[in-house]
Ligand SMILES: Nc1ncnc2c1ncn2[C@@H]1O[C@H](COP(=O)(O)OP(=O)(O)O)[C@@H](O)[C@H]1O
């Protein structure tokens with residue numbers, strides 16, 4: 001095994017052979033240019049209410065001047081709240097795709113630091129870059145990993161400085177400067193309350209697990225991408241998948257398509273979808289079966 005350190009303008013990468021196993025400095029926030037964000041609201045399914053709530057932001061990003069002229073004040077920060085896999089990241093990307101603005105994608109964990117002041121510096125760099133590209137979106141995924149309550153914390157010893165920097169950056173630009181900061185979390189109660197004050201993440205959009213109609217919509221969307229039997233009824237699939245997120249449904253349809261391909265089937269049938277769903281339920285379903293057979297045996301003995 002050969003360990004090498006590679007110096008680059010972005011920092012030091014630690015490699016084993018040709019595999020990168022870590023970095024001492026963190027790469028710059030990755031900027032996805034407008035042409036790279038192809039996602040639109042068409043791709044975001046089963047959350048009409050959330051889409052409606054963010055429509056105004058798209059409108060604003062398309063033409064910030066219009067809002068300034070009329071004296072309208074848009075939020076600086078939008079917090080997307082919901083369980084994992086419900087499409088928060090997807091929605092944020094779709095806002096950028098609809099408005100055709102640069103999308104700066106970062107994750108709270110990227111602001112972890114090994115050196116004092118590094119997270120804070122990264123936040124500053126990010127906002128500097130964004131200001132030069134406004135109108136644009138800064139997206140901070142899983143903000144709870146850095147934005148939890150400011151306590152002394154041995155895992156994230158310098159997180160307080162990072163949050164302070166984030167707060168100061170958000171206070172430092174005006175509402176109509178053309179930057180919208182979107183953050184996502186599934187643990188809003190853990191967030192530092194200072195982040196939620198007016199002028200910061202003061203708009204909250206809930207992205208819940210999809211209801212029955214939402215699941216039908218999501219099944220229809222992902223089924224349309226595969227070759228499937230005309231006998232498949234998305235409503236039945238939706239009824240049998242209570243509690244599934246958009247990511248679960250996408251995964252289920254994909255698993256069914258893969259299995260059908262392995263079997264050289266000409267199309268994906270309901271049986272493949274059932275099988276893929278049952279695999280997700282896994283143990284709980286086998287227990288139902290065991291429960292049932294025990295019950296049947298008792299019944300036949302009696
Ligand atoms: N509402 C949805 N409509 C369509 N696809 C979805 C939806 N929710 C999740 N997905 C699919 O699952 C993937 C992961 O979802 P993601 O946006 O990362 O969820 P979150 O950020 O809430 O954890 C998405 O890229 C998309 O392919």
Ligand SMILES: [Mg+2]
Nearest residue numbers: 088089141184
């Ligand atoms: Mg996400």
